[in-house]
Amino acid sequence: MTIRLHEPFPQAVDRVRAALKDQGFGVLTEIDVRATLLEKLGETMEDYLILGACNPPLAHRALEADRRIGLLLPCNVVVRTEDGDTLVEALDPQVMATVSEQPGLEPVAEDAAGRLTAALESLRR
Template structure:
C-alpha cells in the first residue's frame, strides 16, 4: 500500500516551495509548521543532505470535522507535505489522507479523508500543470 501522493518537477527547490505554498493556500490549507530537515541535521549532527522541507498543512474546516469524529486524530494532524530534491528534480509528496482512515479504522473519517485527498490532488495537479 502506498501512503503518499508524489509528483516530480524540474523547477528548483526554492521556486517549488513557493509554488507548493500557493497551491495549498488555493485549496484552503494554511502552513502551520515548516521543518527544514536539511538545516536541522546540519546543525544537530553535522550531516549534509539534499534540500528537504516538511510543511505541516492544515485546512481548518477539515481538521474540525476530523476532530469532531475522533479527538485523538490530532496525533495525525496536520497533513504533512514534503518538498525535497532528488537528483535534478524536486519532489513534492503529500501523505495520502486515506491512510488515516486505514490506520484508525474509523469510517466516520472517510468523507473527511476523501475531501482532503481531492484538495491535495488538486494542489499537486496545479503544480504539475501550471495555469
C-alpha cells in the same frame, strides 16, 4: 502521492505553498531537515522541507469524528530534491480513516485527499 518538478527548490516551495493555499490549507509547521541536520549533527544532505499543512474546517470535522486523529494531523507535505529535480510528496489522508477505523472520517479523508491531489496536480501546469 508524488510529483516531480523540473524546477529549482526555492521556486517549487513557493509554488507548493500557493497550491496548498488555493485548496484551503495553511502551513502550520515547517521543518527544514537539511538545516536541522547540519546544525545539530554537522551532516549535510539535499534540500528537504516538511510542511505541516492544515485545512481548519477539515481538521475540525476529523477531530469531531475521532479525537485521536490529532496524532495524524497536520497533513505533511515533503518538498525535496532528487537528481536535479524537486519532488513533492504527500501522504494520502485516506490513510487516517484506515488507521482510525471511524466511519465518520471517511468523507473528511476523501475531501482532504481530493484537495491535496488538486494542489499537487496544479503544480504540473
